[in-house]
Amino acid sequence: MNWLSNISPPGLKSVFGKRETPDNLWVKCPKSGELIFKPDLEASFWVTPSGAHLRVGPLVRFRAMFDDQKWEAIELPEVPRDPLKFKDDKRYVDRLKGAKAKISDRNKADPNGENIIQDDCMAAAIGLIGGKPAVVLVQDFAFMGGSLGMAAGEAFIKAAETAVARDAALIVCTASGGARMQEGTLSLMQMPRTTLAIEDVREAGLPYLVVLTDPTSGGVSASYAMLGDVHLAEPEAMIAFSGPRVIEQTIRQKLPEGFQRSEFLKDKGVVDMVVDRREMGKVIGSILGHLMSRRKSSSKGVPPVSQPRVDVVE
Amino acid sequence: MNTYLDFEKPLADLDRKIAELENLSGNGEGPSLQDEISRLREKSSKQLHELYKNLDPWRKTQVARHPERPHFKDYIAEAFEDFVPLAGDRVFGEDEAIVGGLAKFRGRSVVVMGHEKGRSTEGRIKHNFGMAHPEGYRKAVRLMDMAEQFDLPVVTLVDTAGAYPGKAGEERGQAEAIARSTERCLTLPTPMVSVIVGEGGSGGAIGIAAANKVLILEHSIYSVISPEGCASILWRDAARARDAAEAMKITAQPLLSNKIVDEVISEPLGGAHRDPANTIRSVCDAIDRNLTSLEGLSPKELRQQRKERFYAIGRMN
Numbered sequence: 028m029n030w031l032s033n034i035s036p037p038g039l040k041s042v043f044g045k046r047e048t049p050d051n052l053w054v055k056c057p058k059s060g061e062l063i064f065k066p067d068l069e070a071s072f073w074v075t076p077s078g079a080h081l082r083v084g085p086l087v088r089f090r091a092m093f094d095d096q097k098w099e100a101i102e103l104p105e106v107p108r109d110p111l112k113f114k115d116d117k118r119y120v121d122r123l124k125g126a127k128a129k130i131s132d133r134n135k136a137d138p139n140g141e142n143i144i145q146d147d148c149m150a151a152a153i154g155l156i157g158g159k160p161a162v163v164l165v166q167d168f169a170f171m172g173g174s175l176g177m178a179a180g181e182a183f184i185k186a187a188e189t190a191v192a193r194d195a196a197l198i199v200c201t202a203s204g205g206a207r208m209q210e211g212t213l214s215l216m217q218m219p220r221t222t223l224a225i226e227d228v229r230e231a232g233l234p235y236l237v238v239l240t241d242p243t244s245g246g247v248s249a250s251y252a253m254l255g256d257v258h259l260a261e262p263e264a265m266i267a268f269s270g271p272r273v274i275e276q277t278i279r280q281k282l283p284e285g286f287q288r289s290e291f292l293k294d295k296g297v298v299d300m301v302v303d304r305r306e307m308g309k310v311i312g313s314i315l316g317h318l319m320s321r322r323k324s325s326s327k328g329v330p331p332v333s334q335p336r337v338d339v340v341e
Numbered sequence: 342m343n344t345y346l347d348f349e350k351p352l353a354d355l356d357r358k359i360a361e362l363e364n365l366s367g368n369g370e371g372p373s374l375q376d377e378i379s380r381l382r383e384k385s386s387k388q389l390h391e392l393y394k395n396l397d398p399w400r401k402t403q404v405a406r407h408p409e410r411p412h413f414k415d416y417i418a419e420a421f422e423d424f425v426p427l428a429g430d431r432v433f434g435e436d437e438a439i440v441g442g443l444a445k446f447r448g449r450s451v452v453v454m455g456h457e458k459g460r461s462t463e464g465r466i467k468h469n470f471g472m473a474h475p476e477g478y479r480k481a482v483r484l485m486d487m488a489e490q491f492d493l494p495v496v497t498l499v500d501t502a503g504a505y506p507g508k509a510g511e512e513r514g515q516a517e518a519i520a521r522s523t524e525r526c527l528t529l530p531t532p533m534v535s536v537i538v539g540e541g542g543s544g545g546a547i548g549i550a551a552a553n554k555v556l557i558l559e560h561s562i563y564s565v566i567s568p569e570g571c572a573s574i575l576w577r578d579a580a581r582a583r584d585a586a587e588a589m590k591i592t593a594q595p596l597l598s599n600k601i602v603d604e605v606i607s608e609p610l611g612g613a614h615r616d617p618a619n620t621i622r623s624v625c626d627a628i629d630r631n632l633t634s635l636e637g638l639s640p641k642e643l644r645q646q647r648k649e650r651f652y653a654i655g656r657m658n
Contacts, residue, residue, distance in 0.1 A: 107657055110599070111590050115575040177655045184652070206543075206565045208575065211589035212601050215543060215565040216654045219551040222524050223648050246565065248516035249504075249544040254524060268516035268544070269506030277506050287511060297514050 057081070072304050080261045080304055082241060084130065085150035085165035086137045088200050092163055092308045098154035100144045101162065103185050106177040111211050119209040123147075126170045133169065145170075147178035148203070151186040153195055157312020159319050160195035162186050168202040168242070175247050176207035180217030183251065187224035191231045194322075196315050200238040201252040204270075205245020218250035225254050234318040236311060239266050239289065239298065253297070257314055259307070260289035260298045344614075346403045349392060355385040389611045396560065398586035402568055404560040405539050406502075409614040411621055413440055413455040413498050416538070419618065420625040421446050421453060427487075430479035433513060438469045438505070439477035439549070441484050446496065447629045452488040454481055454549065455498030458539070471540075472505035475518035478548050482525045494532040494632055497549045500539035502567060504548070519548040526551035527647055530640030534631045536624055537561045537602070538613075553647050554631040555601070557593045558624065559608040563601065564591040600654050604631070 053062040058079035068074075072091040073081040090096045113119040127146065134140045143150050148170035153162045164186040166173045173179075183199070190197040206214040228235045237255030241264035248268055260266060267287040275282060285291050292298040302310050345353035359381045366374040396404065404410070417424050421444035428435040441454025458471035488495045504515055526533060526549065535552035541563030557563060566574075568586035573579040590596070593605040606627045609616035638646065 105657060107655065110655065111588065111595075113588050115584075115588065180655075208566055208571050208589065210565075212563050212565055212591060212596060213599060213655045215547060215563075216601060216651065218520075218544065218547050219523055219527060219651045220654070222520070222527055222551070223651055226524075226528060226648075244516075246544055249519040249548075250523060251520070253514075253517040253520040266516075267511060268504065268519070269511065273506045274508055274511065278508055282508065286508075295512055295514065297517055 054081075074304050078262060078303075080241065080263065082168050082202065084133060084167045084169055085145060085152075086134060086139050086143055088165045089143075089152050089154075089163060090139065091304055092156055092198070092311060093152070093154035093161075094156060094158065094308070094312075096139075098142065098152035098163070100142055101151040101153060101186065101189055102144050103146065103149065103151060103178070103182040105146075106181050109209070110177070110213060111209070113209040113211070115209075122171065122209070130167065130170050147176070147182070148173045149179045149182035149186075151182060151189070153189060153193060156196075156198070156308055157316050159312065159315035160193060161198050161311070161315060162190040162193070162195050163198045163200070165200045166202045166247070168204075171207065173201075173203035173247070174205065174207035174214070175203055175217050175245075176210040176214045177217065179207075180220045183217075183221040184224040187228050190233055191227050194231075194233070196234040196236065196319065197225075197228045198236045198238065198311060199251060199255075200240055201243040201247055202240045203243060203245070203247040205247060215246065218246050221251040222254065225251060232322070234315060236314065238302075238307065238311075239292075240264050242266070242270075244268065244270050256318070257300075258298045259300050259302045259310065260292065261304055261307075262289055262301055264289045266292050266298070344408055346400070346407065348400050348403070352385060352388050352392065355381055355388060359385065393611055397583075398562070398590075398592050399568065399583040401560045401592050402540075402562050402582075402586050404612045404614075405562045407612065407614045408460065409617075410500075410539055411613055411617040412460065412500065412539075413457040415617060416455075416498055416621055416624065417444065417453070419621045421451075424453075427484060428480070430476040430483060432476070432479060434476050436469075436474050436477035436480060437467055438471050438473035438501070439481055440468075441480065443493075446632075447625070449494065449632075451494050451496050451632075452484050453496045453498075454484055455538075456501040456545075456549075458500060469505060471501045472503060473501065473545060473548075474505055474507075474510045475513045475515050478504075478518035478522035481522045481549050485522075485525045485529055488531050489529060492531060494534070494635070495526075495529060495552075496628055496632070497533070497535040497552065499535055499537045499541050499546045499550050499563075501542045501545045502540055503542035504545035516544075519544045522548040523551045527651075528644065529647075530643060532632055532635035532638070532643060533647075534628050534635070536606070536628060537563050538624065540564075542567065551647070551651070553635050553643060553650065554603050556604045556606055556624075556627050556631065557596060557602045558606050558613060558620070559593055560612055561593065562586075562591040563596055564589055600650075603650075 052065050056075040059077040073083045089098050109119045148167045151164045236257050239260040244267045289301045362378050424444040426442040440457045444453050456471040457468045459465035459468035533552040534554045535550040537557040568582040569579045571585035572581035596602045609619050613620040
């Protein structure tokens with residue numbers, strides 16, 4: 028709806044309605060309100076001119092982080108679906124199906140759509156960052172709020188194991204509302220399970236970096252999101268154990284502006300750096316360059332990376 | 342036993358009647374009262390048996406939260422000797438929601454810690470209803486470091502609605518504190534046994550429960566979010582807590598079949614609060630047995646056992 032639809036006669040509405048361009052080609056910046064041409068937004072990894080970091084999926088993150096935008100997708104383990112036969116207003120299996128269809132459509136529409144394997148809220152890939160081998164695991168908020176369940180837990184373990192096997196750093200981009208309630212206490216168990224996987228990376232002497240993105244809270248922040256050797260955060264991301272709504276209910280007062288945002292967490296000593304997404308690959312490259320400088324170049328070699336498809340101009 | 346739960350109301354009525362009659366016969370009025378009392382007693386015990394035979398998950402949640410359920414301090418007083426309480430995280434402060442220290446347990450020195458909810462009003466406030474701040478988890482890390490240094494096993498008793506969701510805790514890194522504490526459990530080179538003795542509330546519980554053996558009392562619950570919290574998110578109605586408790590499978594039996602817990606410790610008829618002494622004895626027997634079974638393992642084997650234990654949960658066969 029725009030101001031035109033309010034004043035134009037019904038006959039005209041359908042004429043305007045048929046035009047698809049305004050919906051698909053322009054995106055409104057949540058910070059400044061300006062309309063941004065979508066191809067421009069894609070070129071800047073969905074960071075708006077006024078600096079708002081829009082939520083993105085794994086493909087955009089891979090492109091923003093890997094050298095030459097090249098990577099090899101990592102296959103993630105299958106897990107039991109709906110072990111508790113959970114049902115609220117909707118069956119959990121149906122929610123999963125819906126979420127899968129949604130992200131599959133989105134990934135397919137991407138020019139690199141074939142360079143990803145994603146069955147739940149996690150996708151992983153291996154490639155080079157600043158010339159150093161790295162496994163990047165991305166949590167996708169678009170898939171059931173990035174909730175941490177068995178699939179995400181197993182994905183994390185697999186990513187960590189791949190990093191160890193291929194002598195690569197582990198980098199995790201977090202985005203999650205917390206645990207997946209539909210898997211009950213099994214989802215809680217992903218906190219110690221992912222932590223155990225980090226221990227293997229630590230023991231192998233490989234760096235484990237966390238990129239905190241909007242939003243990261245609950246069981247995710249209280250486990251692997253806070254165990255990095257280095258914590259990077261995107262600007263203004265909400266990072267919390269308990270979300271602001273829960274706290275406001277508890278203390279019955281409004282929280283100050285900027286509470287639980289990246290910059291606040293840096294002030295409080297929990298985050299090392301607040302980094303613009305467009306600089307993320309470069310910053311991670313520097314960190315890996317230092318942390319991995321004493322490692323002998325691996326016999327496991329540079330990981331094979333697949334060529335991304337050339338962007339098709341339509 | 343002073344507090345009856347909502348679903349125990351018929352029982353409460355009977356017991357009140359019995360008490361009244363006992364009062365009367367104490368006064369020596371009427372000869373036939375004794376028969377009536379024993380009849381009501383029998384009825385009351387039958388009623389209790391019926392109520393507790395098949396407690397649904399929501400009722401178990403209420404039992405797990407019963408104010409007279411044995412708490413950490415009761416276990417220490419009854420079953421641990423020479424307890425030396427240790428305080429403070431050495432950084433910010435002391436958090437009495439998690440109490441811990443050194444003690445002798447069945448012949449061996451251990452590091453013991455757990456959530457304490459408090460019982461009186463002042464006690465509850467002092468212990469913040471068992472809801473810890475970051476300092477509680479940082480103290481737990483400190484005590485586990487000590488266990489490593491002096492080669493002592495660790496015993497934890499879990500009983501919390503969750504870590505405290507407040508402003509101060511957030512500012513001081515609640516999430517980081519829980520994550521580090523969980524990690525410290527998992528890297529511990531000495532045996533660790535945890536018992537969910539009341540409520541196992543989410544991250545606040547797991548921070549001190551990532552152990553070699555995790556045991557649970559029969560009517561305790563272990564959950565990723567409170568049933569009320571789950572209901573208010575999924576149904577936007579906290580009153581649907583009963584449905585949430587059911588759906589999330591938070592009670593001992595399903596937790597055992599999902600390998601989340603290793604053993605279920607039976608409670609006396611009518612719940613732990615009806616017979617604290619026997620409950621504490623059963624729990625401590627189970628801790629002792631499990632500690633003993635771990636005592637021959639090397640630090641490496643203990644860490645490996647913990648890894649295999651947690652990795653096995655939810656895995657496809």
